[in-house]
Amino acid sequence: MLQRFPDDPLSPEAVADYFGTLWHSWGDEALDSAEVGETAKVRGILRAIEKAGLACPFEDIERAFRLIGEEQKAVIVRDGDYGVAQTRLDELQWGSPGTAARAFQPFTVNVPFGLWRALWEAGVLVWWRRDRFDEQFALLEAPSLYDARAGLAVEGLSDLGAILA
Secondary structure, three states: OOOOOOOOOOOHHHHHHHHHHHHHHHOHHHHOOOEEOOOOOEEOHHHHHHHHHHHOOHHHHHHHOOOOOOOEEEEEEEOOOOOEOHHHHHHHOOOOHHHHHHHHHHHEEEEEHHHHHHHHHOOOEEEOOHHHHOOOOEEEOOHHHEEOOOEEOOOOHHHHHHHHO
16 A cells, blocks of 8 residues: 555555455455344344344444454553653653553554564563553554554564664
8 A cells, every 4th residue: 555555555446456456356255244232143244233233232332342452561661762751651650540651642552462462472562551550551562563555564573683783
């Protein structure tokens, strides 16, 4: 999409093209596979809506719908051109967890749990103010891993140790 829409990859046309390509490549079986319903399960949110018609089970659909799966963990980008600055961290350290979470939103990326664990084991994540906020905020200590256009850029996890050196 970046090659096809280099000037505005988040334009409505680029987003529509991305999801059209994704749907065409993977198909509805892969992309709409959530099970809807407690007892009479229907595979696929769109099928559940189609099957139920006007008696659509909205509560069941809400439970089944997850844009980002629960197997994701948040990483807060620190420093660099796109991360939260140390001065802002100093300001937030005595505030409430909610205030900190809202302030961190623009600097947060969600990653699959396996990648999060690999980043942790490589030593590029640390808990921010664990003494005050427990294990709520994981900071990425290697801002070079974050790219404004591509997001978190981890090519080879075996190279993570070299990034910190």
